[in-house]
Amino acid sequence: MTKTPTILKQQETAARTEEEPPGRTFMGSEAEEEPPGTTAVTCRNKFFSHIPERDWNNWKWHFQHRITTIDELAKFIPLSTKEQAYLNLVITKYPLSITPHYLSLIDPCDPEDPIRKQAIPDFKEIALAGMGREDPLEEKRDSVVPGLVHRYPDRVLMVLTNLCPMLCRHCTRKREWRHGVWVRTPAEIEAMLDYIRKNKTVRDVVISGGDPLTLSTQRLEAVLSKLRKIPHVEIIRIGTRFPVVLPQRIDDELCNMLSKYGPIWLNTHFNHPREITPQSAQACDRLLRSGIPVNNQSVLLRGINDTVATQTKLCQGLLKIKVRPYYLFQGDEVQGTEHLRTPVETGIKIIEGMRGYTSGLAIPTFVIDLPDGGGKIPIQPDYVMSQIGKDLILRNYQGNVFHFRNPVGLSQTRSVRRNGNGKRANPLQAQLL
Numbered sequence: 001m002t003k004t005p006t007i008l009k010q011q012e013t014a015a016r017t018e019e020e021p022p023g024r025t026f027m028g029s030e031a032e033e034e035p036p037g038t039t040a041v042t043c044r045n046k047f048f049s050h051i052p053e054r055d056w057n058n059w060k061w062h063f064q065h066r067i068t069t070i071d072e073l074a075k076f077i078p079l080s081t082k083e084q085a086y087l088n089l090v091i092t093k094y095p096l097s098i099t100p101h102y103l104s105l106i107d108p109c110d111p112e113d114p115i116r117k118q119a120i121p122d123f124k125e126i127a128l129a130g131m132g133r134e135d136p137l138e139e140k141r142d143s144v145v146p147g148l149v150h151r152y153p154d155r156v157l158m159v160l161t162n163l164c165p166m167l168c169r170h171c172t173r174k175r176e177w178r179h180g181v182w183v184r185t186p187a188e189i190e191a192m193l194d195y196i197r198k199n200k201t202v203r204d205v206v207i208s209g210g211d212p213l214t215l216s217t218q219r220l221e222a223v224l225s226k227l228r229k230i231p232h233v234e235i236i237r238i239g240t241r242f243p244v245v246l247p248q249r250i251d252d253e254l255c256n257m258l259s260k261y262g263p264i265w266l267n268t269h270f271n272h273p274r275e276i277t278p279q280s281a282q283a284c285d286r287l288l289r290s291g292i293p294v295n296n297q298s299v300l301l302r303g304i305n306d307t308v309a310t311q312t313k314l315c316q317g318l319l320k321i322k323v324r325p326y327y328l329f330q331g332d333e334v335q336g337t338e339h340l341r342t343p344v345e346t347g348i349k350i351i352e353g354m355r356g357y358t359s360g361l362a363i364p365t366f367v368i369d370l371p372d373g374g375g376k377i378p379i380q381p382d383y384v385m386s387q388i389g390k391d392l393i394l395r396n397y398q399g400n401v402f403h404f405r406n407p408v409g410l411s412q413t414r415s416v417r418r419n420g421n422g423k424r425a426n427p428l429q430a431q432l433l
């Protein structure tokens with residue numbers, strides 16, 4: 001039976017969470033980025049120099065002081081009266097939430113700033129609202145109990161809350177922002193766990209956004225400890241943007257708790273090299289030292305990270321902080337995000353422009369999460385130019401052409417085949433016979 005999640009007023013929940021708390025093709029701008037960390041320090045001084053270090057390093061302070069109104073935002077970012085009026089309209093449909101940490105990364109004087117575009121609403125979110133769908137991945141359809149999506153045979157997705165410290169303008173689950181903040185009740189969580197207990201094919205549980213780390217460490221531990229008691233659950237994955245938007249959350253208490261319930265893998269969401277700051281690097285380092293591998297899933301976003309230069313710098317920067325670039329997502333067909341979506345060709349050209357010029361370890365898999373719950377598929381540049389018989393004509397990253405002798409399959413070499421002279425055929429002859 002479907003139960004409605006507990007609806008809490010945003011303020012109440014915020015308070016409670018506080019307690020619990022082709023070739024090398026370059027596209028777009030090629031402007032040099034600032035070195036990681038520089039902007040964070042500069043803008044922290046500009047906006048928040050009066051905040052004591054103790055508060056600045058306290059994630060609960062950041063959470064409590066999220067910027068959620070246009071009036072507050074206008075104190076930091078120059079906005080005309082007309083812009084403020086437009087943005088007030090936007091946030092009636094798609095609310096605003098920015099942490100002071102993330103705000104400190106924004107260049108307030110640059111309307112095209114890639115950090116700003118991820119955090120500050122845009123009138124196009126409602127102007128282009130006719131394009132896209134609320135739930136293109138059909139997560140509601142594939143929910144087996146409220147909050148639990150079972151699409152692939154061996155894994156499930158648990159969504160424990162719709163609350164995130166920052167509301168990313170490109171979010172696939174923007175549909176969840178509108179009806180107040182909710183956190184799954186203990187009974188709802190028990191129903192999810194019960195489903196997993198009964199379904200022995202589930203070996204991988206993903207707990208993802210709304211951001212699960214908005215729950216208090218104790219509440220999260222209550223879920224993880226029960227999951228860990230289910231023998232067929234081999235791995236737990238946590239999807240969180242905290243290391244990027246509020247890295248102070250990754251404290252010793254959290255890491256000590258997580259380290260008890262491994263193997264836990266953590267997927268985070270850096271989209272731009274300027275998000276890699278000393279604080280975010282420290283957060284990832286803490287997780288890694290606690291035995292939690294950290295991977296990155298970024299979304300390809302127009303005017304934000306849609307160039308070879310930016311993606312290369314992002315992925316190389318991630319490797320420097322020991323985070324593996326895992327996926328680069330094509331933007332989903334989500335209502336209110338059309339202005340940030342790029343053509344699929346852009347992603348293919350970015351991967352093509354990276355391959356060969358940097359380590360394969362730095363190259364994420366470019367994927368489309370198919371509409372209607374079709375699942376994720378990798379999209380790659382094609383390096384096979386043609387096939388002659390069994391052999392392949394391939395091109396490399398520089399566009400040079402190579403003939404590749406394709407080994408004959410073992411099953412074909414096992415059966416004895418005879419050539420025109422009645423002698424045993426060699427493997428290539430056998431293929432052609």
Ligand code: SF4
Nearest residue numbers: 164167168171209241
């Ligand atoms: S952190 Fe993830 S779930 Fe939350 S708003 Fe950003 S993209 Fe959406």
